[in-house]
Structures are given as structure tokens and as C-alpha cells.
Amino acid sequence: xxxxxxxxxxxxxxxxxxxxxxxxxxxNVSRNRGTVTLVYLSSAPMAARGSATGTLYRFDGGxxxxxxxxxxxxxxxxxxxxxxLA
Numbered sequence: 001x002x003x004x005x006x007x008x009x010x011x012x013x014x015x016x017x018x019x020x021x022x023x024x025x026x027x028n029v030s031r032n033r034g035t036v037t038l039v040y041l042s043s044a045p046m047a048a049r050g051s052a053t054g055t056l057y058r059f060d061g062g063x064x065x066x067x068x069x070x071x072x073x074x075x076x077x078x079x080x081x082x083x084x085l086a
Contacts, residue, residue, distance in 0.1 A: 036073040038066050051075040064073040 018086060040046075041058040047058045050072030057068055057076075065085065076082050 017082060025031055034070045035067040036070045038068055038073060038082040040066060040082055042081050046081075048076060048079075062065060 040061065043061040045058075045060050047056055049056050050069060052071035052075070053069050055066075055069060057066065057072070057073060058065060060070060073084065077084060
């Protein structure tokens with residue numbers, strides 16, 4: 001039986017993996033609906049699930065540009081951790 005902390009360790013390892021900037025849209029982001037470019041304003045890595053699509057977005061910090069489905073953008077912007085690029 002796995003330890004209750006194993007999930008956190010797996011998430012930390014996944015978050016520690018480097019990602020290119022700008023980050024490509026996740027595979028399940030619909031290109032037909034369009035994407036929005038957001039800048040993540042925090043230096044702490046995090047993951048967030050889009051409220052409209054359920055897509056898991058990973059942000060590595062350092063003001064990187066990230067492409068998100070436009071249906072998820074408003075929820076992410078409301079957190080105050082993102083800024084939309086024009």
C-alpha cells in the first residue's frame with residue numbers, strides 16, 4: 001500500500017521537470033476554440049485544472065508565457081496569478 005505522501009512526491013517530481021517557454025498548449029486544448037496567452041506572475045511552480053475544460057496546466061514560474069484554452073482563461077485570471085497578453 002503506498003504512503004499518503006507518495007502523491008505529493010510524484011507531483012513535485014513532475015513539477016521539477018523543465019518545460020520550454022513559451023509552453024505549447026496541452027494536447028487536449030481545442031485549437032478550433034482558440035487559445036489565450038497568459039503570463040504566470042509567481043516564481044513558485046504550480047498546477048491548475050481549467051474550470052471549463054478540465055485541462056491540467058503546469059506553470060513553472062518565472063513569468064513564462066503559457067497558452068491556455070480561452071474557456072479556461074477567465075478562471076485563471078481571477079486568481080490574480082496571471083496576466084493576459086494582448
